[in-house]
Amino acid sequence: MPMSAKEIEDLILKSFPDAIIKIDDLRGDGDHYAAYVESKEFEGKTMVKQHQMVYDALEGRMGNELHALALNTSVPKKGV
Amino acid sequence: MLDNTKIKIETLINESEVMLFMKGTPAMPQCGFSAAVVGVLNHMGIDFQSTNVLQDQEVREGIKEFSNWPTIPQLYVKKEFVGGCDIIREMHENGELSNFFEEKGIKTN
Numbered sequence: 001m002p003m004s005a006k007e008i009e010d011l012i013l014k015s016f017p018d019a020i021i022k023i024d025d026l027r028g029d030g031d032h033y034a035a036y037v038e039s040k041e042f043e044g045k046t047m048v049k050q051h052q053m054v055y056d057a058l059e060g061r062m063g064n065e066l067h068a069l070a071l072n073t074s075v076p077k078k079g080v
Numbered sequence: 081m082l083d084n085t086k087i088k089i090e091t092l093i094n095e096s097e098v099m100l101f102m103k104g105t106p107a108m109p110q111c112g113f114s115a116a117v118v119g120v121l122n123h124m125g126i127d128f129q130s131t132n133v134l135q136d137q138e139v140r141e142g143i144k145e146f147s148n149w150p151t152i153p154q155l156y157v158k159k160e161f162v163g164g165c166d167i168i169r170e171m172h173e174n175g176e177l178s179n180f181f182e183e184k185g186i187k188t189n
Contacts, residue, residue, distance in 0.1 A: 047167050048149075055150050063150035068113070071166050 002030035003066050008058070015057035016041055020076070026068075034070040043075045085142040092139075093156045096129035098186060101143050102153040103134050110134060113165040114153045120172045121155075125189030126181065157184050 005023040012021055012035070019039040026032040035054075042050045050073040055062045062069060093099055098121070104110030106118045106128075121128050133140035133152050144150055147161045155162045162168065162180070171177035181188050 047170070048161065048163050051163070051167065052148055060150075063144065072170070 003061060004030060005033065008033060008035065008066070008069070011059065011061075012037055012054060012057050015053070026070075031066075032068040033066070034072070036072045036074070038074045038076055040076060042073055047073070081142045081145045082138065085138045086146065089139060089142055089146050092131055093159050097158055097184075098126055098128035099156045100128055100130045100153055101133055101139070101156075102130050103132070105132055106130055111152070113151070116165050117153045117155060117168050120168055120177070124172075124178065124181070126186060157181070157186065 005025055009021050009023055012019060016037065016039040018041070019037050021038075022036040024034045026034055037054055041053065045053070051071050054071055054073060058066065058069075092101075100106075100114075100117060100121065102109065102111075102114035102117065104114060106122070109115035109118055118130075131139060133143065140152070143152070143154055147154055149161065149164060151164050153168075154164055155168055157180070163171070168177065171180065178188055
């Protein structure tokens with residue numbers, strides 16, 4: 001079963017309540033998404049660690065129900 | 081993960097300075113994400129080895145646990161997990177990847 005963008009967003013928000021999230025359904029098929037996630041939690045972490053944290057938030061769905069999620073993580077810019 | 085799967089993965093990573101776990105082969109990638117990473121490595125002139133996980137179910141599942149990373153492709157340089165498709169692409173675009181290879185003493189063109 002593919003996941004909806006809303007389900008993905010809700011799971012990420014559960015682990016990163018401060019996050020700014022933007023999800024695009026790349027092909028409109030509910031199976032290929034791109035997600036932008038911005039959170040203070042990522043500060044000081046490597047890119048690998050940041051992505052692992054998002055995958056953890058998705059509770060094992062990545063690579064299973066969720067076939068493709070292009071991920072772009074970021075720390076909020078200071079002073080904005 | 082079975083012990084011998086872990087040993088097999090460690091051997092693959094130890095024996096090649098640059099090892100890409102991918103779907104298909106560099107000449108015939110079976111997935112767009114794997115193809116994208118092959119494209120970056122070729123573009124940079126990196127001499128790399130690859131493992132086709134579609135031909136080894138144990139490695140295909142084991143590597144995800146090994147690196148705590150849920151997807152293929154996965155790139156290892158000198159035993160260090162560098163990332164999957166998104167990270168390699170991003171590092172390539174912002175120039176970090178060539179710095180990384182340089183730091184690791186891997187020749188690029």
